[in-house]
Every structure is written in structure tokens, then in C-alpha cells.
Amino acid sequence: TSIFSMTDMMIRAEQAELIKKHGNYHIRIMQARNGQADQIRKRPDVAVLSEYGELNVDVKKDYRINDKNAVLYGVEQTWLTEIMNYPSEGSYPAGKGEIGLGGNARELLGVGPGDRVVLHTPGGELDFTVSALYEDDAEFNDMIDGCCVYLNRTAFEEICALNGEDVGSEYFVRFTSDADVKRSIAD
Numbered sequence: 001t002s003i004f005s006m007t008d009m010m011i012r013a014e015q016a017e018l019i020k021k022h023g024n025y026h027i028r029i030m031q032a033r034n035g036q037a038d039q040i041r042k043r044p045d046v047a048v049l050s051e052y053g054e055l056n057v058d059v060k061k062d063y064r065i066n067d068k069n070a071v072l073y074g075v076e077q078t079w080l081t082e083i084m085n086y087p088s089e090g091s092y093p094a095g096k097g098e099i100g101l102g103g104n105a106r107e108l109l110g111v112g113p114g115d116r117v118v119l120h121t122p123g124g125e126l127d128f129t130v131s132a133l134y135e136d137d138a139e140f141n142d143m144i145d146g147c148c149v150y151l152n153r154t155a156f157e158e159i160c161a162l163n164g165e166d167v168g169s170e171y172f173v174r175f176t177s178d179a180d181v182k183r184s185i186a187d
Helices: 002-022 036-041 077-083 105-109 138-144 153-162 181-186
Strands: 027-029 046-055 068-075 088-090 098-102 116-121 124-134 146-151 170-175
Touching: 036 046, 036 170, 046 077, 046 153, 068 077, 068 153, 077 170, 098 105, 098 116, 105 124, 105 146, 116 153, 124 146, 124 153, 138 146, 146 153
Parallel strands: 068 146, 098 124
Antiparallel strands: 027 170, 046 068, 046 170, 088 124, 098 146, 116 124
């Protein structure tokens, strides 16, 4: 009993660490056709379906705040709170002209919730109010010498259109139960 209890504790700790590092989802759908995302969202075995898009992950284009690289993510609030489980200071950037930044923005850019920033894009400069700082992937932020920028889907799509970027949507899905995930994915 002791051995199984210790093993169970180790498995739970490893699972919690993996969820913290990589997110809490079962599948990522890369190419959903029109209407499929809504069909999936309505399924009783789906707890969360969250839309996601990314721009400049390779930091090869001129997206930046001040002189620091910016990687842009167009996400629904559930992606930040229920898929990635990023703790935050402030609130989701739901309004027009609002932006969320990676947690390193306070040290890197000297900004926090309520401050104004200018996002430089190849298509022009855009003014935003910082609505939140998210405790995201610090190692990634160090690698890109910049920070992650979180936008609501509408603002993200407007920036993509302004810059002539064709970025498709992806969807992260978490099922209500871990029990029959294979069958749910097949369905």
C-alpha cells in the first residue's frame, strides 16, 4: 500500500508539472472547417474549446514593443485561464485597444496593468493599454529577447489584416473526462 501511495503521489506531481508547463488540454485541432468548431464546442463531452492564433513566433518580422521582440497571440479568455492556466495580474484584454503581456514585461519594458504601450508592426504603430500581465513561459521570453502579447481574437485579426498576414485558427480542446478520450477524439 505504501509503495502504491508513493507512486500515485509521484504520478500526480508529474501530471501537475506537465499541465503547468504545457497546458491542460487533450487535443489541438489545426484545421477546422467552417462550423466544425461550433459543433465541437456544443458536444457534451467537451469541457473547453478555445480558439488560438499566433504571429511572429520565429521573431523574424518586425513586431516589437520598444526595442524588444513581440510574439502575438490571438486567444479567447479560456485559453489563458483554462487551457494554459496562466495566473494574471489584471484582466483579460477584452476591449478595443487592450493588450495583455507576458509576466516579464514589468522588468523588460517597465510596464504593468493600466500603462500605455506602442506595438510596432510592419504595417504601422498601434497604441494599447496594458490590461494584464500573465505568468507565461519565462524561458521562451528569454529566447526571443522580448515578450508575449495576448490579444482578443478581434484585435488579433485586425492586426493580421493590417499587416497582410494570413494566420489560421487552431483550437485547443479539453474533454470533461479523461476516461474515454480516444473515443471522443475519434468522434
